[in-house]
Amino acid sequence: MKQYLLNIFEMHGMGDYVWSAYSVFIIGFFFFILVNFLILKKLRTVDKTVLNKGEKDSSKIRTRVGHYESS
Structure with a gap:
C-alpha cells in the first residue's frame, strides 16, 4: 500500500517530498x-491527590455541618 502510494506520487514528481512528510508524520505521531x-x-497522580484532599475536606465539612446542626 505504501509503495503503491509512493509510485503514484513519484509519477507526479513528488516522491521525495511525500516520503519526508510521511517520516516526519510518523516521528511526530510517536x-x-x-x-x-x-x-x-502526571494528571492521574494529581487527580488522586486532589481527590484524596477533597474527600478529607468534604468529610471535615460534613462533620462541621453535622456539628452545627446538632448544636
Missing part, C-alpha cells in the same frame, strides 16, 4: 503519544 502518556500519568 512523540505526540509519548508526551500524552506522560501528561496523562
